[in-house]
Amino acid sequence: MTSRAVASCRRPGAYARSAATGALALILASCTVSTEPIEPQETFERAIQDRQQLTEHQAPVTGPITLYEAIARALLYNLDQRVALMEEALQAQQLDLVSLEMLPDLSAGAGYDWRSNENATSSKSYQTGQQSLEPSVSTDQRLQTADLTFSWNLLDFGVSYFQAKQQGDRVLIAAERRRKVVSDVVQQVRIAFWQAATAQRLLRTIDPLLVEAEEALGRAEQIEALRLQSPLESLRYRKSLLDIMRQLRGLRSDLVQSKSRLGSLMNLDVGIEFTVAEPDLEEVPIPEIDAPLEQLEMLALLNRPELREEDYQKRISHHEVRKAMLRMLPSLNFTSSYNYDSNSYAVNNTWAEAGLRAAWNLVTLISGPKAVEVAEAQITVAETRRLALSMAVLTQVNLAYRQYERSRIDYDYASELEKIERRIYEIVQINELGNAASQLERIRSATQAIAAELQRDQSLADLQSALGNIYSALGLDPLPDAIESTDLATVTEAVKAIAVRWENAQFPELPAVVEARLGYGEDAAAAAGDATPAPAPATEAAPATGPAQQAGADQQDGIVDRILAWNFSF
Numbered sequence: 408m409t410s411r412a413v414a415s416c417r418r419p420g421a422y423a424r425s426a427a428t429g430a431l432a433l434i435l436a437s438c439t440v441s442t443e444p445i446e447p448q449e450t451f452e453r454a455i456q457d458r459q460q461l462t463e464h465q466a467p468v469t470g471p472i473t474l475y476e477a478i479a480r481a482l483l484y485n486l487d488q489r490v491a492l493m494e495e496a497l498q499a500q501q502l503d504l505v506s507l508e509m510l511p512d513l514s515a516g517a518g519y520d521w522r523s524n525e526n527a528t529s530s531k532s533y534q535t536g537q538q539s540l541e542p543s544v545s546t547d548q549r550l551q552t553a554d555l556t557f558s559w560n561l562l563d564f565g566v567s568y569f570q571a572k573q574q575g576d577r578v579l580i581a582a583e584r585r586r587k588v589v590s591d592v593v594q595q596v597r598i599a600f601w602q603a604a605t606a607q608r609l610l611r612t613i614d615p616l617l618v619e620a621e622e623a624l625g626r627a628e629q630i631e632a633l634r635l636q637s638p639l640e641s642l643r644y645r646k647s648l649l650d651i652m653r654q655l656r657g658l659r660s661d662l663v664q665s666k667s668r669l670g671s672l673m674n675l676d677v678g679i680e681f682t683v684a685e686p687d688l689e690e691v692p693i694p695e696i697d698a699p700l701e702q703l704e705m706l707a708l709l710n711r712p713e714l715r716e717e718d719y720q721k722r723i724s725h726h727e728v729r730k731a732m733l734r735m736l737p738s739l740n741f742t743s744s745y746n747y748d749s750n751s752y753a754v755n756n757t758w759a760e761a762g763l764r765a766a767w768n769l770v771t772l773i774s775g776p777k778a779v780e781v782a783e784a785q786i787t788v789a790e791t792r793r794l795a796l797s798m799a800v801l802t803q804v805n806l807a808y809r810q811y812e813r814s815r816i817d818y819d820y821a822s823e824l825e826k827i828e829r830r831i832y833e834i835v836q837i838n839e840l841g842n843a844a845s846q847l848e849r850i851r852s853a854t855q856a857i858a859a860e861l862q863r864d865q866s867l868a869d870l871q872s873a874l875g876n877i878y879s880a881l882g883l884d885p886l887p888d889a890i891e892s893t894d895l896a897t898v899t900e901a902v903k904a905i906a907v908r909w910e911n912a913q914f915p916e917l918p919a920v921v922e923a924r925l926g927y928g929e930d931a932a933a934a935a936g937d938a939t940p941a942p943a944p945a946t947e948a949a950p951a952t953g954p955a956q957q958a959g960a961d962q963q964d965g966i967v968d969r970i971l972a973w974n975f976s977f
Contacts, residue, residue, distance in 0.1 A: 472682070474600050475903040477599075482898060494584070556744040569727075603683050607683055617656070628645070692911075693818075707881045800880070825856075831852055
C-alpha cells in the first residue's frame with residue numbers, strides 16, 4: 408500500500424478528531440466569562456442622569472427660606488431621608504413576599520417522552536426460571552403527560568407564619584430607623600440654619616470692612632515709602648491691619664461654608680443662590696422648660712426610636728424561640744393531584760391522587776434544644792442591650808437639659824458683651840470724626856464689634872442646637888401622624904405647628920398609668936389603683952408613617968418597672 412493510500416485511510420479519523428477538538432473548544436469558549444469594564448460613554452451618561460435626578464421634582468426657591476421651610480425641604484428632599492424611606496418600603500414588600508410563603512404549593516407540570524424502539528418487556532417464572540409470557544408492549548414510544556399537584560406542609564406553614572411575624576416587626580424597625588434619620592437631619596438643619604443666618608447678617612458688615620482695611624493697608628505702605636512716619640510705627644500699624652484682615656477673612660470663610668451645608672441638607676442644587684429669613688433676635692423663642700426632669704426622661708424612654716427598635720428585636724427573638732421549638736415537631740404533609748397520561752395502552756388516561764405523609768427528623772430532638780437555648784440567649788442579649796440604651800438615653804436627656812440651661816446663660820452674657828462692644832465702636836466713630844481717634848482704632852473697634860456680634864449669634868446657634876438636642880433626646884417627631892398632602896407649603900405649615908408647641912415647651916403627655924407610677928399628674932391615686940394600663944394616646948411624637956408608633960404595652964411596662972426599680976438618679 409502506498410503512502411498516499413495510507414494517508415487516505417487515516418484521513419477520516421483525523422477529521423473526526425479535529426471536529427471533536429473544535430466542538431470541545433467551542434463548548435469551553437462558551438463557558439468562559441470575560442471581564443467587561445464599563446465604557447466611558449456609559450459612565451458619562453450615568454453621571455448626567457444622576458446630576459439631573461438629584462434635584463428634580465423639587466419646589467423652586469421663591470423667597471427667603473425660614474427655619475420651618477428648611478426643615479420641610481429636608482424632610483421632603485434630603486437623600487438620606489429618602490434612602491431610609493425606600494428601605495422601609497423594601498421591608499414592607501419583603502413582608503408581602505414572606506406572607507405568600509404561608510400558602511400551600513400548587514404546581515402544574517407537563518412533559519413529552521420519546522424512545523427509538525418499543526418498550527417491550529417479558530417475564531419469567533419465579534419457580535422454574537422459564538419465560539412465562541411472550542415479550543409485550545404496554546407503553547407508547549411517544550408519551551405526553553401532565554399533572555396539577557397541590558401540596559401543603561403543616562410544619563412549613565407554622566415556620567412561615569412566625570417568619571412573617573418577624574418580618575412584620577422588621578418593617579416597624581425600618582420605620583423607627585427612618586425616624587432616627589429624620590431626627591438627625593432636622594437637628595443638622597437647625598444648626599446649619601442658624602449658622603447661615605449669622606453668616607448672611609455678618610457678611611454685609613465684614614465685606615465693606617475688609618475693603619476699608621485693604622485701602623488703609625495701601626495708604627500705610629505709601630506713608631512708609633514716603634517716610635512720613637517712623638518705620639517702627641508704620642510696621643506696627645501695618646501688622647495690626649494684617650492681623651485684623653486675617654481675622655476677618657477667617658470669619659468670612661467659616662460663615663460662607665455654613666450656607667453651603669444648609670443647601671446640601673435641603674438637597675438644593677449647588678448653583679442655586681438662596682437667602683435665609685433672618686429671625687428678629689428679640690423674637691427668637693427661648694422656651695423655659697419647667698417640666699420635671701423625671702417626666703422628660705420617661706417621655707424619652709417611651710418615644711426614642713432606638714428603644715422601640717429594641718422592643719421589636721426582642722419580639723423577633725421570641726418568635727425565633729417558637730420557630731426552634733416548632734422545628735422539633737413531626738412534619739405532616741398533605742398532597743393531592745390530578746394527572747393525565749397519553750399512553751394508549753392505559754385504561755384510564757386521567758386520574759386523581761391524594762396522600763398524607765408524616766415525617767419526623769429525629770436529629771432535631773438533639774439539635775432543637777440547643778437552638779432554643781440560642782434563641783433564648785438572643786432575648787437576654789436584646790434585653791441587656793435595651794437596658795444599656797435606656798441608660799444612655801437617660802444620660803442624653805440630662806446632658807441636653809443641662810447644656811440648654813448653660814447655653815441660655817452663655818447667650819445672655821454674649822448679648823450683653825455685644826451691646827458693650829457696639830457702644831464702644833459708636834464712641835470711637837464719633838471720636839474719629841473729631842480727630843480724637845485714628846482709622847486703625849476705628850477698624851479695630853469695628854472688628855471687635857463684629858467678633859462680639861458673631862459670638863452672640865454663635866451663642867444663639869448653640870442655644871438652638873441645645874434646644875434641638877432636647878427634642879432629639881426626647882424622641883419627638885417633627886411631623887404629625889398624618890398631613891393632607893406632601894407639597895412643600897403643607898409640610899411647612901405642619902412642621903411649624905409642631906415646632907410652635909415645642910417652642911412653648913408643650914411636649915406630648917405621658918399615659919395616665921405612667922404618670923401614676925411616677926407619682927404626679929391629675930388623678931394619680933386613681934390611676935395607680937387601675938390594674939389595666941391604658942394605651943398611650945396618639946401624639947405628634949408618632950412618626951408620619953403610623954405603624955412605627957405601636958410599641959408593645961408589655962415592653963413599655965417592662966421598661967417602666969425596671970427603671971423605677973433601679974431608681975436612676977443624676
